[in-house]
Amino acid sequence: MRLRSLGGSARLRRALGLALLLTAATFLLDTPASADQGPGAPVRLGAVEELLQYLLIGIARGAVFSLIALGYTMVYGIIELINFAHGDLYMLGAFMALSVVACCGGESLSGGAAAGAIALAFLVSTAFTAGVNFGVERLAYRPLRNAPPLAPLLTAIGMSFIFQNLGLFWGGLPIAGMGSQAAAPKSFPDLLPTVNLVQALGIPSGLSFTTKDLFVIATAAPLMVGLTLFVRFTRLGKAMRATAQNRMAAQVVGINADRVIAATFLIGGGLAGAGAVINGLYNNTIVFDMGYNAGLMAFTAAVLGGIGSIPGAMLGGFFIGIVSSFSDWQLATQWTPAVVFGLLILVLIFRPQGLLGRETGEKA
Amino acid sequence: MGRELRRGPFGVIALAAAALLAGGGLGSGCGPKGRPGIVKIVSSLPMQGSSLGQTQTIVDGIRMAIEEAGGKVGSFTIEYEPWDDASAQKGSWDETVEAENARRAVNDPDVLVYIGTFNSGAAKVAAPILNREGLLMISPANTWPGLTKPGNWDPGEPGIYRPSGKLTYFRVVPADDIQGPVSAAWAQELGVKSVYILHDQETYGKGIAEIVRRECEKRGIAVKGFDGIDKKAPEYRSLMTKVKGTDPDLVYFGGITQNNAGQLVKDMVAVGVRAEFMGPDGVYEKAFIEAAGAANANNRCYITFGGIPPKNLTGKGKVFYDTFVAKFKKEPEGYAVYGYEAAKVALEAIRRAGKEEREAVRAGCAGIRDFDGMLGKWSFDANGDTSLKFMSCNIVKNGELEFVKLMTVD
The missing domain is CATH 3.40.50.2300 (Response regulator)
Structure with a gap:
């Protein structure tokens, strides 16, 4: 087992190296000629700048995937349940955020009022998704704790449908921000300033890195760091790790496993809510079925990083964000899902435990 | 659900009833x-x-x-x-x-x-x-x-x-064998020299996009790219960065509002693509302007539509x-x-x-x-098509669709 896994990672390293080389070669060949730069054309990006540009887009995109992936991985780590309703929980968070922001005044907000509305949206939406996830665990998953693993899995799929239809219902409510049609994409007010920091700082480059991009990273990163520190250094974090390792043994030493599991759902749900607010403010569109795609990507990120591993989920999220951004650029957006899932298959073949996952016999 | x-x-x-009826019909020898x-x-x-x-x-x-x-x-x-x-x-x-x-x-x-x-x-x-x-x-x-x-x-x-x-x-x-050529002809009138064409990978969207590509090439409008989009993607920033790199005068989207047409316009603005946006009758509706955000769509989105907008009808x-x-x-x-x-x-x-x-x-x-x-x-002609052959050209202004003129092609 151990030997094979070592061989696998050596092969993986070789494959990664090869992929890097190939990408580098593509960039060198693809350096744009400066001859066809017509008058009035925007400043052409150099090869390195171009690479950096797509990397930045990928990082911002990956940050949201990571936040959702954390919810998947934490729940899996602790009770081995793939919580299929998690993507739709994220969608509900987005609807809550839109409702809050729209009630505060929506598009007309600016300056301090906008900042206040954003803060309120974070607070309400995070509390809401945390609460919903907590409630669902209590009502739907806990009674099935000792049932065969398929039962909670199916329950999760059922919850996903319930959430999605709740979103559809919510979208049809005659309240601010929902527009005229329930299933239509809703416009999320664009409250963040869009200032290109590269230009504002006087850097002579055509790169675009706006305050909006910065906002995504500046809000997502502390959440992730905070979670990592929490799990590593607090009593509850320690209890979580213990329960994840061996629930029975944890209970023997006096850890209340039910309470630890509830806390896990609370935190995972809250992160999905925060991710939903960030996504709403960044992409400005929400729709009732957005949870499916987001959930799928995040689940893939969690598996890619090694399901059950918190740093793995973050790495996986960023990895998928960056890969999909590069794929949009070098191939076409229609191929991006194929590239992402192709990569997942490759990783699972050569490293079944994921990038940062540990090979553990008892959880297979 | x-x-x-x-x-x-x-x-x-209904099916069971129909099956009974059909069975009876077959037995008695008539429909x-x-x-x-x-x-x-x-x-x-x-x-x-x-x-x-x-x-x-x-x-x-x-x-x-x-x-x-x-x-x-x-x-x-x-x-x-x-x-x-x-x-x-x-x-x-x-x-x-x-x-x-x-x-x-x-x-x-x-x-x-x-x-x-x-x-x-x-x-x-x-x-x-x-x-x-x-x-x-x-x-x-x-x-x-x-x-x-x-x-x-x-x-x-x-x-x-x-x-x-x-x-x-x-x-x-x-049909689109009229809409496609009209779109290209209108684009040329607007002074478009190059176009980046996107589509939503559906029968209608990809179909019209391909006709527009062919017509643009015929007219000497440079086609800088032709891509299908993942219609459920949350955003298209990297796609639009790619589009920006080719610096087209126009982005054409063959598709419908429900396949994320609004998000495309949003991300054109977010990334700073200077091109105008043109779409077919699939985005000729208020929902498109709502999804794109009026501020993003105003004076920049050109939309073709078969026939005359209701407001501008005459006679009957x-x-x-x-x-x-x-x-x-x-x-x-x-x-x-x-x-x-x-x-x-x-x-x-x-x-x-x-x-x-x-x-x-x-x-x-x-x-x-x-x-x-x-x-x-x-x-009706021998194919079941109307003999009407004109399209209307519209532009988004003040959050509304505004009729510009009628166009036809031979």
């Missing part, structure tokens, strides 16, 4: 007979999702036409049922629901006319099912040329939609517009007039048939010439 659940048992009962004196017209349009704004006014248009006729043609009483071909899960048309509708229609002996569909992809599903049973289908909105016209479209088109060899599919809107069309607004207390969306026209054509076909027989009604429709319609006099 709820919708499908509700429909589930009903569909089963199933409906209630005498009753003629049923059904429509199959997406009544959920953001197409609803459009389709609701189409249904209103159909209702209006039937009510104006007093609900009767000769001695026949007309019954009308608006059916839904969308599912909540998809938020737009769903091929399983469309197929179910088509089968339900052929199995109901009262149904003599099927008005639909809204989306060309849905017509692909319904047309062959209805054709086998010789049931007349009139579309108020399909624009994919392959549904009717001989030519180099998808494999087997249009023959695959006519397995019985008879013409059962008709449409009252000009103007009467339609005024009556519609007075009756329903709202503006008709672009396709409402075609819903009205399709219903008028259906009534005329029934009048010409003079009997409750699918074949007679079908032949009655095929024989319509010099029809005095809302957009002027027109005839």
Whole structure:
């Protein structure tokens, strides 16, 4: 087992190296000629700048995937349940955020009022998704704790449908921000300033890195760091790790496993809510079925990083964000899902435990 | 979901009843007979999702036409049922629901006319099912040329939609073999030298995008790229960065509002693409402007549409517009007039048939010439297409669609 896994990672390293080389070669060949730069054309990006540009887009995109992936991985780590309703929980968070922001005044907000509305949206939406996830665990998953693993899995799929239809219902409510049609994409007010920091700082480059991009990273990163520190250094974090390792043994030493599991759902749900607010403010569109795609990507990120591993989920999220951004650029957006899932298959073949996952016999 | 659940048992009962009827019919050697004196017209349009704004006014248009006729043609009483071909899960048309509708229609002996569909992809599903049973289908909105016209479209088109060899599919809107060339010609008039073409990977969207590509190349407009988009993606920043790198004068999107057309416009703005945006009739609706955000769409989005926007109709069309607004207390969306026209054509076909027989009604429709319609006099050609050949050019201004002019191509 151990030997094979070592061989696998050596092969993986070789494959990664090869992929890097190939990408580098593509960039060198693809350096744009400066001859066809017509008058009035925007400043052409150099090869390195171009690479950096797509990397930045990928990082911002990956940050949201990571936040959702954390919810998947934490729940899996602790009770081995793939919580299929998690993507739709994220969608509900987005609807809550839109409702809050729209009630505060929506598009007309600016300056301090906008900042206040954003803060309120974070607070309400995070509390809401945390609460919903907590409630669902209590009502739907806990009674099935000792049932065969398929039962909670199916329950999760059922919850996903319930959430999605709740979103559809919510979208049809005659309240601010929902527009005229329930299933239509809703416009999320664009409250963040869009200032290109590269230009504002006087850097002579055509790169675009706006305050909006910065906002995504500046809000997502502390959440992730905070979670990592929490799990590593607090009593509850320690209890979580213990329960994840061996629930029975944890209970023997006096850890209340039910309470630890509830806390896990609370935190995972809250992160999905925060991710939903960030996504709403960044992409400005929400729709009732957005949870499916987001959930799928995040689940893939969690598996890619090694399901059950918190740093793995973050790495996986960023990895998928960056890969999909590069794929949009070098191939076409229609191929991006194929590239992402192709990569997942490759990783699972050569490293079944994921990038940062540990090979553990008892959880297979 | 709820919708499908509700429909589930009903569909089963309908199918069982139909099977009984069909069985009896086969035994006695003649087709199933409906209630005498009753003629049923059904429509199959997406009544959920953001197409609803459009389709609701189409249904209103159909209702209006039937009510104006007093609900009767000769001695026949007309019954009308608006059916839904969308599912909540998809938020737009769903091929399983469309197929179910088509089968339900052929199995109901009262149904003599099927008005639909809204989306060309849905017509692909319904047309062959209805054709086998010789049931007349009139579309108020399909624009994919392959549904009717001989030519180099998808494999087997249009023959695959006519397995019985008879013409059962008709449409009252000009198709994309007119819209595509008009789009390219208009772009050239606007001074466009280069274009980046995107599409939503559906029959309609990819179809019109390919025609636009061909026409642009013909006219010497440089096509900088041609990409399908992942219609469920949360954003298109890297795609738009790529587009920005090629610096086109125009971004053309072949597709519908429901496949993220609004997000494309948002991300064009977010990334700073200087190009204008052009789209076909699939984004000719308020929902598109809502999804894109009026501030992003104003003065930058150019949209073509088959025929004349309701507000700008003249003559009989103007009467339609005024009556519609007075009756329903709202503006008709672009396709409402075609819903009205399709219903008028259906009534005329029934009048010409003079009997409750699918074949007679079908032949009655095929024989319509010099029809005095809302957009002027027109005839059905040998393919089941309208002889109308003009498109309107519109631009988004102040959060509204504003009519610019009519265009046609030879």
